[in-house]
Amino acid sequence: MTQTIAFYDRVDQALHDTALQTALNRATTRFVGNRVSAISALCEADRLRDQARAIRAYALAHLDELLPQLAANVEARGGHVCWASDGEEARRYIIELARARGVRSIVKSKSMASEEIHLNEALEHAGFEVVETDLGEYIIQLAGETPSHIIAPAIHKTREQVSALFEQHLGMPPTTEVPPMIRTARQALRQRFLRADMGISGVNFGVADSGAIVIVENEGNARLSTTVPRIHVAIMGIERIVARLADLGVMLQVLARSATGQKLSVYTSLICGSARPGEEDGPEEFHLVLLDNGRSRILGGQYAESLLCIRCGACLNACPVYQAIGGHAYGGVYSGPIGAILTPLLQPDLPDAYLLPQASSLCGACQEVCPVRIAIPDMLLRHRADAVRAGKAHPVEKAAIRGYTLTMTHPAIYRASGKAARLFSRILARKGRFRRLPPPLHLWTKQRDFPAPPSKTFRELWAEHRKQRSQNGA
Amino acid sequence: MTTGSRRITFFATCIVDQLYPTVGMAAACLLEQQGVNVDVPDDLLCCGQMAFNAGFRDDAYTIAGRTLEVLRGKGDVVLPSGSCAAMIRHLYHELFAHTPFAAAADELAHRTYEWSEYLVDVIGVTDVGAHFSGRITYHDACHGLRFLGLGKQARMLLNHVAGAEVVPLPGCDQCCGFGGLFAIKQASISTAMLERKLEAIESTKADLLVTGDVSCMTQIAGGLSRRQSAIRTRHLAEVLANMVDAR
Ligand code: SF4
Numbered sequence: 001m002t003q004t005i006a007f008y009d010r011v012d013q014a015l016h017d018t019a020l021q022t023a024l025n026r027a028t029t030r031f032v033g034n035r036v037s038a039i040s041a042l043c044e045a046d047r048l049r050d051q052a053r054a055i056r057a058y059a060l061a062h063l064d065e066l067l068p069q070l071a072a073n074v075e076a077r078g079g080h081v082c083w084a085s086d087g088e089e090a091r092r093y094i095i096e097l098a099r100a101r102g103v104r105s106i107v108k109s110k111s112m113a114s115e116e117i118h119l120n121e122a123l124e125h126a127g128f129e130v131v132e133t134d135l136g137e138y139i140i141q142l143a144g145e146t147p148s149h150i151i152a153p154a155i156h157k158t159r160e161q162v163s164a165l166f167e168q169h170l171g172m173p174p175t176t177e178v179p180p181m182i183r184t185a186r187q188a189l190r191q192r193f194l195r196a197d198m199g200i201s202g203v204n205f206g207v208a209d210s211g212a213i214v215i216v217e218n219e220g221n222a223r224l225s226t227t228v229p230r231i232h233v234a235i236m237g238i239e240r241i242v243a244r245l246a247d248l249g250v251m252l253q254v255l256a257r258s259a260t261g262q263k264l265s266v267y268t269s270l271i272c273g274s275a276r277p278g279e280e281d282g283p284e285e286f287h288l289v290l291l292d293n294g295r296s297r298i299l300g301g302q303y304a305e306s307l308l309c310i311r312c313g314a315c316l317n318a319c320p321v322y323q324a325i326g327g328h329a330y331g332g333v334y335s336g337p338i339g340a341i342l343t344p345l346l347q348p349d350l351p352d353a354y355l356l357p358q359a360s361s362l363c364g365a366c367q368e369v370c371p372v373r374i375a376i377p378d379m380l381l382r383h384r385a386d387a388v389r390a391g392k393a394h395p396v397e398k399a400a401i402r403g404y405t406l407t408m409t410h411p412a413i414y415r416a417s418g419k420a421a422r423l424f425s426r427i428l429a430r431k432g433r434f435r436r437l438p439p440p441l442h443l444w445t446k447q448r449d450f451p452a453p454p455s456k457t458f459r460e461l462w463a464e465h466r467k468q469r470s471q472n473g474a
Numbered sequence: 475m476t477t478g479s480r481r482i483t484f485f486a487t488c489i490v491d492q493l494y495p496t497v498g499m500a501a502a503c504l505l506e507q508q509g510v511n512v513d514v515p516d517d518l519l520c521c522g523q524m525a526f527n528a529g530f531r532d533d534a535y536t537i538a539g540r541t542l543e544v545l546r547g548k549g550d551v552v553l554p555s556g557s558c559a560a561m562i563r564h565l566y567h568e569l570f571a572h573t574p575f576a577a578a579a580d581e582l583a584h585r586t587y588e589w590s591e592y593l594v595d596v597i598g599v600t601d602v603g604a605h606f607s608g609r610i611t612y613h614d615a616c617h618g619l620r621f622l623g624l625g626k627q628a629r630m631l632l633n634h635v636a637g638a639e640v641v642p643l644p645g646c647d648q649c650c651g652f653g654g655l656f657a658i659k660q661a662s663i664s665t666a667m668l669e670r671k672l673e674a675i676e677s678t679k680a681d682l683l684v685t686g687d688v689s690c691m692t693q694i695a696g697g698l699s700r701r702q703s704a705i706r707t708r709h710l711a712e713v714l715a716n717m718v719d720a721r
Contacts, residue, residue, distance in 0.1 A: 407519075
């Protein structure tokens, strides 16, 4: 996907979009509140997070054993496994499968991995009818947009906007009540489920020792997408694996609590392949697409920790930058703090992906909430270092840093430039502060004053204080 | 209380030295009053955080390397700024990993303290005999809060300020939007974050906004001043040293 406008423009657009600001405010406040109460209700929350991290770390360290084990178990139950090294391979596999089986209509249940490989576009381009079935995904599909949040894809939409969309596409009378909107969507989607030949879903966890895939949701549409059509295709990033069924007890708890503040999601499905002979329910065929798409490259490097992510979205909700600009401004598939780490790695072709790690005050709220304790700020800093190494730093910034380094390593220069600044401030400052500074510092003084250096430095005051003390015989 | 029983190196940090000398004086003098021998090395300038955060690791290495050298064998180091303390405690490890200075950096991390942390956790002081008549509210600086686990020390100290009414700040742990160069490079996001913070501060009807980090002070005071708010912004040390009206 190519971005037509630059990151900074997207940021400014987002900051001036009043509907977006309203929607973001309502939603993230609710999520954060829910999460806080769900977490504090859990006295052993910290222990649980340690366990969750250990489970994920173990899985990542043993991917080379666990993935073949998962694949073997899936195949033993009659499923098919596709090893896709990139999006192209995954798309081709799914399209060829759909063609070979005479598929016309496809229902989907939310999957960030399929967003990552732009599967919908490819399927539609190949002539298939594709319908997103989760309410949020359905809304943004009608709007022709992409998700703006990992778990709440339509978080940026206000109720009023949704009503307008449903009025336009589904003939619903305008309303701001949620229940009639849900009823309308449900009626429209039911037809699609019944008509669909293929269901495509994401995977929250693949369980190596049993060959099960786990899907967590609140609406029940994933259940329908994976069981009603005759073919079920699940797409799973290769890192989304746990070793044992027993690991789920911990993982499902931290996922639900971190994501939506629930104790457990409303629906948790463990799917072990297709319907067996004699079984009435379930698809005839099950395919698991194991998507690498850059992940094995991340694995051994300085961003490996980002693969611990279970896509709960807690870091997005906690992030003040995300709260201010929403998900679309990030430009990639994954937004928020974890998106700022993953996008430059998974979508290096996005021209301004390297700017995303810059858009952080490094406040650490993301790390504080992350259920697997990913050191997000540290990785943002590594990205920044990589960008500088790659020569992407702005020349003005580069010059400023050079000057700063020179000053801070030479006490004489340090003192001289401090003196110069105080002289300068005597001319330009009013009442001890600057209301306007020359570029690039004018970006500071647009909405903030800046303190003028007082007439004496701390060092000078301290020297005087010392002298006085010794004179007083202390 | 015998003078000289404890000895520390006071790392004023570049911003305190140049922009907030009274913060440095308040913090250092309060330590002296508690019987601590305070040493201020003349050539101790900066922790290198700005270069490190901007991704210029070679520059950060040059600055921090010098600081590491100056602080070698100097005993406990105390800083009146949470983010610089966090830089030394948390990030020097990454900066000096796989270099000849790795061990020295880790050793320094273990004897580095933020000022309120040193006062409360090391010396065990929570009442310094300060007084202030008015309402005080406290903003948790992110680096201190999340990378050093600070917050309770400042509140304990403030609760002992005679005459002060300490009121909670809604969203006290939300970032004020400073973030070093972020405040300039992403000025629009930074000020959007600041607006939220200012509204929360104003809602408390406090006379004084107190925080432990001069970086946040620069941002918050800059915003309050632009709004011509009557609420003043002070570093914790200034309040405790009864220096609220000194500037
Ligand atoms: S980085 Fe952590 S908090 Fe963010 S989505 Fe991933 S698991 Fe959740």
